[in-house]
Amino acid sequence: MSGSAGAAVFTVADASFAYPAHAPCLDGVSFAVGRGERLALVGANGSGKSTLLHLLDGLYFPSSGSVSYLGRPLTEAALEAAPFGPRFRADVGFLFQNSDAQLFCPTVEDELAFGPLQMGWRQDDVERRIADTLALLEIGRLRARAPASLSAGEQKRVALASLLVLAPSVLLLDEPTGGLDPRSQSLLLEILDGLHGRGITLIAATHDLTLLPHIADRVLVLSEEHRLVADGTPGNVLADTSLLLAVNLIHAHAHRHGQLVHTHPHQHVVAHEHAHGDPAGHGHGDPRGGGEPEP
Numbered sequence: 001m002s003g004s005a006g007a008a009v010f011t012v013a014d015a016s017f018a019y020p021a022h023a024p025c026l027d028g029v030s031f032a033v034g035r036g037e038r039l040a041l042v043g044a045n046g047s048g049k050s051t052l053l054h055l056l057d058g059l060y061f062p063s064s065g066s067v068s069y070l071g072r073p074l075t076e077a078a079l080e081a082a083p084f085g086p087r088f089r090a091d092v093g094f095l096f097q098n099s100d101a102q103l104f105c106p107t108v109e110d111e112l113a114f115g116p117l118q119m120g121w122r123q124d125d126v127e128r129r130i131a132d133t134l135a136l137l138e139i140g141r142l143r144a145r146a147p148a149s150l151s152a153g154e155q156k157r158v159a160l161a162s163l164l165v166l167a168p169s170v171l172l173l174d175e176p177t178g179g180l181d182p183r184s185q186s187l188l189l190e191i192l193d194g195l196h197g198r199g200i201t202l203i204a205a206t207h208d209l210t211l212l213p214h215i216a217d218r219v220l221v222l223s224e225e226h227r228l229v230a231d232g233t234p235g236n237v238l239a240d241t242s243l244l245l246a247v248n249l250i251h252a253h254a255h256r257h258g259q260l261v262h263t264h265p266h267q268h269v270v271a272h273e274h275a276h277g278d279p280a281g282h283g284h285g286d287p288r289g290g291g292e293p294e295p
Contacts, residue, residue, distance in 0.1 A: 008032040008071070009170060009201050010056055015065035017051055025051050027226045028065070033203060035169075038196055040212055040234070041205040043222030044248040049205035050097070052222075053172045056203065057094045090119060093163030097174040099155035103147040108139070108158050111147060112165045119166070133165045137191060153184025160191070171195065173204040177211060189214050209238060209249060223247050 010033040018024040054060040079085040116126040134140040177185040212234035221230035244250040
């Protein structure tokens with residue numbers, strides 16, 4: 001298990017998880033996350049990345065083993081009890097893959113006010129935090145807009161703002177750049193870099209290997225057998241072609257040149273990973289960050 005247990009924000013100890021009447025989608029996973037880390041979870045479609053994020057957010061609970069936050073096991077009873085439960089929900093924000101899943105209020109201002117009001121904040125504190133957060137993400141012009149009327153990139157920033165308004169210390173990000181155009185991706189990566197500079201712990205699940213140097217200092221690799229098989233820097237993971245082939249994050253593609261056949265590794269791209277791991281498309285890209293994957 002990596003990380004210092006004393007400084008750990010999250011400690012995952014031999015955690016397994018299975019949906020009812022399904023085979024396990026996580027099998028004996030152990031690791032620790034230190035405060036202020038930038039951690040990426042990578043693996044092929046269905047490897048358990050999104051499920052692991054749900055365990056870290058206390059939305060699911062391990063079938064065996066444990067997940068702890070600041071040394072306290074995340075259980076239903078713990079999350080229902082004050083002061084730990086409310087503190088955890090304010091401390092840890094979850095940015096879903098699809099922003100529609102967390103935007104439900106009439107206006108952007110209402111979205112940002114919802115969490116603080118549920119926490120019982122004073123109205124003047126709520127208004128101040130909304131103004132500060134809108135300014136931080138440069139979306140003040142969207143304040144009175146309906147979220148449904150916004151572009152995908154704008155919705156992603158509003159969803160992120162609805163978390164940041166609570167001043168979390170940890171952000172869990174499920175495919176954070178999924179569905180965004182290149183400009184919106186760049187803006188989001190700049191925002192995440194700034195948040196990391198403020199000391200926020202960032203844990204992102206992604207299948208896009210080109211993102212790793214931009215969003216992580218440490219990478220955990222999950223296999224298709226739902227086990228943790230590597231823990232290293234983005235450079236070390238991206239350079240390990242045998243590992244990436246074994247976990248189906250890249251595949252060998254043969255090209256014939258006359259009588260010669262050359263085999264080249266290509267990134268194995270999947271469009272989405274949902275809770276039960278439905279398959280998606282494939283594409284090519286340079287796992288070392290040399291270009292955007294093709295659709």
